[in-house]
Amino acid sequence: MEILDDKLQSYLDVHCDPEPEGLQKINRDTYVKVLKPHMLSGHYQGRVLSMLSKMMQPKLILEIGTFTGYSAICLAEGLAEGGILHTIEVNREMEEMISSHLKSTNVENKIKVHYGPAEQIIADSDYKNIDIVFIDADKQNNFTYFQLIIDKVRSGGLIIIDNVLWKGKVFGDAKDTDTERVRKLNEQISVDERVEKLILPVRDGLLLIRKK
Numbered sequence: 001m002e003i004l005d006d007k008l009q010s011y012l013d014v015h016c017d018p019e020p021e022g023l024q025k026i027n028r029d030t031y032v033k034v035l036k037p038h039m040l041s042g043h044y045q046g047r048v049l050s051m052l053s054k055m056m057q058p059k060l061i062l063e064i065g066t067f068t069g070y071s072a073i074c075l076a077e078g079l080a081e082g083g084i085l086h087t088i089e090v091n092r093e094m095e096e097m098i099s100s101h102l103k104s105t106n107v108e109n110k111i112k113v114h115y116g117p118a119e120q121i122i123a124d125s126d127y128k129n130i131d132i133v134f135i136d137a138d139k140q141n142n143f144t145y146f147q148l149i150i151d152k153v154r155s156g157g158l159i160i161i162d163n164v165l166w167k168g169k170v171f172g173d174a175k176d177t178d179t180e181r182v183r184k185l186n187e188q189i190s191v192d193e194r195v196e197k198l199i200l201p202v203r204d205g206l207l208l209i210r211k212k
């Protein structure tokens with residue numbers, strides 16, 4: 001089940017900024033060459049990420065789950081002068097494609113890609129005062145990533161977690177393990193007093209979490 005019906009989504013797509021030409025090419029390239037291309041954020045969610053980033057004017061962004069680079073490029077659009085986006089991807093086979101996609105943009109020198117398991121890379125890092133974190137990798141570890149980064153995010157910083165409506169299954173009768181895990185994540189965050197939170201019904205559900 002899609003969260004938004006097709007007519008509404010088409011209306012939203014038409015009435016937001018067009019997908020920049022470079023991102024259109026990356027989108028198409030991903031659909032032609034990569035398995036599970038639907039994992040890419042896409043036009044509308046990409047514009048949401050870009051808008052949030054431009055409003056925050058971040059100096060430091062951390063992304064967990066690079067895939068083909070689409071969302072990293074959208075988020076990097078809002079970086080403040082001298083800002084940097086670190087993105088983590090476990091699958092080394094993506095390296096050539098990520099590198100060619102980043103080269104085709106004007107934000108290549110603001111994006112640093114790290115290859116390896118995110119949990120280890122974050123544990124080994126000394127990130128602090130992060131402005132924005134986008135969590136979009138292996139969904140079963142979403143809460144682990146939240147716990148790992150919460151103390152590295154500045155007060156007022158934003159954490160975004162993707163796919164928290166799980167195709168609508170979270171508010172239906174589904175009892176499968178993945179759905180139960182997403183429900184548990186949403187419940188854990190909803191009672192966490194260190195943060196303000198709301199879910200945007202964008203694509204598969206974006207959970208926005210603002211650190212107090």
Ligand SMILES: C[S@@+](CC[C@H](N)C(=O)[O-])C[C@H]1O[C@@H](n2cnc3c(N)ncnc32)[C@H](O)[C@@H]1O
Pocket residue numbers: 039040041042064065066067068069070071072088089090091116117118119136137138
């Ligand atoms: C949903 S895709 C990311 C989509 C991308 N953020 C976008 O919107 O265009 C998830 C990515 O996370 C990567 N991934 C999965 N487990 C990971 C892990 N433990 N550490 C880092 N990356 C991981 C996958 O290989 C995949 O490329």
